[in-house]
Amino acid sequence: MASRLISVDRWAAGSQVYFLTHLHSDHADGLSSSWANGPLYCSRLTAKLFPFKFPEFNLSLIRVLPIGSWHSLSLLSPSGSEMHLQVMAIDALHCPGSVMLVFRGEFGCLLYTGDFRLEAACERARRSRNMLLGALEDQVVDIIYLDNTYCNPSYDFPPRQVAANQVVNIILSHPEHDVIIGIDTLGKEDLLYHVARVLKIKIWVWPERLRTMHLLGLYDIFTTNTSLTRVRAVPRYSFSIETLEALNKIHPTIGIMASGLPWLKPGLQMSKTFSGSFLTSRSKRAPGRANCEFRSDRQSGNTGALERLHEYIYSVPYSDHSNFAELKEFVKLVRPNNLKGIVSSSSCCTEPMYLGRHCGIKQPAKQLHMNHTSKGSIEREVAVSTKASFLNDDFVESESKRQKTLKVKSSGFRSSKFRALRRMSRGAKIWEHNS
DNA sequence: GCGATCAGAT
DNA sequence: CACATCTGATCGC
Numbered sequence: 001m002a003s004r005l006i007s008v009d010r011w012a013a014g015s016q017v018y019f020l021t022h023l024h025s026d027h028a029d030g031l032s033s034s035w036a037n038g039p040l041y042c043s044r045l046t047a048k049l050f051p052f053k054f055p056e057f058n059l060s061l062i063r064v065l066p067i068g069s070w071h072s073l074s075l076l077s078p079s080g081s082e083m084h085l086q087v088m089a090i091d092a093l094h095c096p097g098s099v100m101l102v103f104r105g106e107f108g109c110l111l112y113t114g115d116f117r118l119e120a121a122c123e124r125a126r127r128s129r130n131m132l133l134g135a136l137e138d139q140v141v142d143i144i145y146l147d148n149t150y151c152n153p154s155y156d157f158p159p160r161q162v163a164a165n166q167v168v169n170i171i172l173s174h175p176e177h178d179v180i181i182g183i184d185t186l187g188k189e190d191l192l193y194h195v196a197r198v199l200k201i202k203i204w205v206w207p208e209r210l211r212t213m214h215l216l217g218l219y220d221i222f223t224t225n226t227s228l229t230r231v232r233a234v235p236r237y238s239f240s241i242e243t244l245e246a247l248n249k250i251h252p253t254i255g256i257m258a259s260g261l262p263w264l265k266p267g268l269q270m271s272k273t274f275s276g277s278f279l280t281s282r283s284k285r286a287p288g289r290a291n292c293e294f295r296s297d298r299q300s301g302n303t304g305a306l307e308r309l310h311e312y313i314y315s316v317p318y319s320d321h322s323n324f325a326e327l328k329e330f331v332k333l334v335r336p337n338n339l340k341g342i343v344s345s346s347s348c349c350t351e352p353m354y355l356g357r358h359c360g361i362k363q364p365a366k367q368l369h370m371n372h373t374s375k376g377s378i379e380r381e382v383a384v385s386t387k388a389s390f391l392n393d394d395f396v397e398s399e400s401k402r403q404k405t406l407k408v409k410s411s412g413f414r415s416s417k418f419r420a421l422r423r424m425s426r427g428a429k430i431w432e433h434n435s
Numbered sequence: 436g437c438g439a440t441c442a443g444a445t
Numbered sequence: 446c447a448c449a450t451c452t453g454a455t456c457g458c
Binding site (some may be wrong): 024184259 | 449450
């Protein structure tokens with residue numbers, strides 16, 4: 001049906017142009033060094049980081065989209081005529097290089113937010129909002145494709161600035177401890193930078209991550225020398241109770257997980273908050289252990305929960321996705337005719353519709369995530385609602401990317417032991433100069 | 436042996 | 446009850 005002229009964060013063949021909103025692997029996977037399906041548009045910073053993630057990639061395919069200016073494209077429409085459209089990238093403040101995309105053309109005006117967070121009090125976010133409003137001028141956004149990751153009123157967490165200060169306070173209250181902070185391959189640099197600046201310390205990162213920091217222009221505060229600092233940012237997958245227990249045999253150490261848990265409004269489902277989280281580990285489940293003494297420092301209101309999850313581990317509600325209130329404000333600002341979520345998961349499957357009601361959008365029965373089984377009919381709906389068939393399938397497919405299949409798992413003892421050993425060996429890198 | 440893909444774990 | 450990312454198994458080459 002639809003000819004799929006454009007793909008966003010989707011890499012199957014068949015489109016004429018491709019857009020990458022940011023370099024997190026759940027958006028970039030499918031790309032590879034051998035990928036050559038068409039020109040790939042991304043922000044300048046993403047383009048700079050790109051060869052680090054895909055060393056063999058044919059860089060001649062990459063097109064830089066400058067932030068804040070319209071870029072014109074001519075595509076061949078299914079009927080064989082030339083189709084003109086324009087696209088603008090706007091800083092999404094999700095991770096370095098992340099952008100949202102505004103498309104306009106004979107099909108109307110579409111806004112694809114990608115993953116984003118524009119906090120109310122943030123100056124850089126204010127610039128993005130203004131840029132967006134300037135781009136829209138008097139145009140109506142026909143469809144907003146929204147980062148609905150936390151599009152549910154129960155997701156209520158503070159601005160990143162607040163959470164960053166919580167991290168600072170936790171470190172300050174443990175003056176004799178080493179500290180590890182779990183991070184991913186990209187993102188949370190602002191948090192680390194804030195911690196380093198306020199505490200006037202350097203932060204250890206692993207060598208690959210240091211190279212990323214340098215690509216981002218951060219040269220001074222990060223080091224791979226553990227003797228220079230007591231604060232280390234470690235890969236999230238090596239951040240575990242086992243790691244902390246091992247580290248504590250050598251030196252008192254606390255772990256801080258920035259994000260990692262859903263942050264529910266006080267009073268909502270608190271009893272199950274910790275089940276199934278990253279803290280679910282074999283040692284935690286061992287009977288008779290006193291290592292699950294959750295102390296809730298949750299304050300009233302929504303200033304954000306500071307949770308001590310474990311004698312060594314704190315969780316801080318630091319999120320690079322918008323919370324519900326922010327999503328609501330954003331949709332009110334954009335006032336789209338139609339609203340669709342880009343993430344499909346159990347907690348937000350019907351929430352775009354809910355958000356639309358909150359924001360006064362008159363929304364026909366077209367929302368995308370009624371359930372996961374009616375995708376075919378959804379695609380037909382979208383084809384109608386966009387007035388033109390050229391974007392449709394790929395947007396829809398990008399939304400179904402993160403669908404999870406629930407399966408019964410069987411993990412063998414051998415593999416778990418192997419994993420533990422592997423973690424230890426990675427941990428050894430973490431404390432190499434201490435032991 | 437290698438890359439792509441998937442399941443599973445964290 | 447999330448996200449992002451890693452490993453290992455499997456498959457096709």
